[in-house]
Amino acid sequence: MKLAVFSDIHGNFEALESIYSDIKKQNIKEIIYLGDAIGIGPQPIKCLEFIMNHNDITMILGNHEERQMKESDVDFYKEGNRHHLWVHEKIKEKHLDFINKLPIYLEKEYNGKKIYFSHFFLKSLKHNKLYYPIEIMEDKDKLLEITKKLNCDFYFVGHNHTNFEYPDLSIIDVGTSGCVYDNKTSYYIVNVDKNITYEKRIIEYDRNSFLKSFIDFDNEHNLSYRFFGVKLDVK
Numbered sequence: 063m064k065l066a067v068f069s070d071i072h073g074n075f076e077a078l079e080s081i082y083s084d085i086k087k088q089n090i091k092e093i094i095y096l097g098d099a100i101g102i103g104p105q106p107i108k109c110l111e112f113i114m115n116h117n118d119i120t121m122i123l124g125n126h127e128e129r130q131m132k133e134s135d136v137d138f139y140k141e142g143n144r145h146h147l148w149v150h151e152k153i154k155e156k157h158l159d160f161i162n163k164l165p166i167y168l169e170k171e172y173n174g175k176k177i178y179f180s181h182f183f184l185k186s187l188k189h190n191k192l193y194y195p196i197e198i199m200e201d202k203d204k205l206l207e208i209t210k211k212l213n214c215d216f217y218f219v220g221h222n223h224t225n226f227e228y229p230d231l232s233i234i235d236v237g238t239s240g241c242v243y244d245n246k247t248s249y250y251i252v253n254v255d256k257n258i259t260y261e262k263r264i265i266e267y268d269r270n271s272f273l274k275s276f277i278d279f280d281n282e283h284n285l286s287y288r289f290f291g292v293k294l295d296v297k
Contacts, residue, residue: 068249069096069220073103074240097124
């Protein structure tokens with residue numbers, strides 16, 4: 063069994079298109095996307111609708127999608143949330159319907175191997191309190207405790223934007239496929255047979271086209287420079 067896993071495309075449509083095209087060339091039938099199609103980048107709705115329109119992509123709820131849910135307690139008009147308001151104003155009812163149906167996690171079994179997927183390590187199943195803080199990546203004892211409790215053979219997460227591989231704990235944080243500073247993006251190919259093996263596949267995307275999408279893009283506090291290396295005039 064072969065599947066593809068990636069996460070955190072964050073409005074980088076060109077990277078998303080390139081990843082999907084490359085996955086299809088690898089003759090992979092199952093694609094797991096770990097969330098955060100929207101937020102930060104310039105093409106959140108285009109990315110979300112691409113995933114909505116491709117039934118071979120299974121998407122998990124990300125924290126940026128959670129911010130847009132009806133149950134969210136985010137005050138979009140509070141100072142510092144201008145970008146989230148910009149995204150919120152573009153989201154229509156059909157997008158909310160899709161987001162509200164997204165699973166918080168997936169638990170899949172392939173060839174007797176149990177693999178767990180979520181946007182990040184889950185602290186609870188209550189909205190606005192879902193995830194452990196990023197710092198948990200430095201606490202291997204806690205990570206081991208989590209995987210033992212789930213009784214899984216492997217655990218894939220994203221969210222952190224930094225790629226971590228902990229083969230001794232059977233954990234991979236796939237990092238971000240969208241928030242990149244050059245024309246390279248990546249995803250994971252996972253093979254499940256008697257053992258679980260994986261490879262990180264690095265591919266190119268159309269960076270120039272992506273940069274053009276920043277024209278008239280409303281962002282705040284140089285988020286674009288921080289996450290993409292693109293400087294914008296902040297209004």
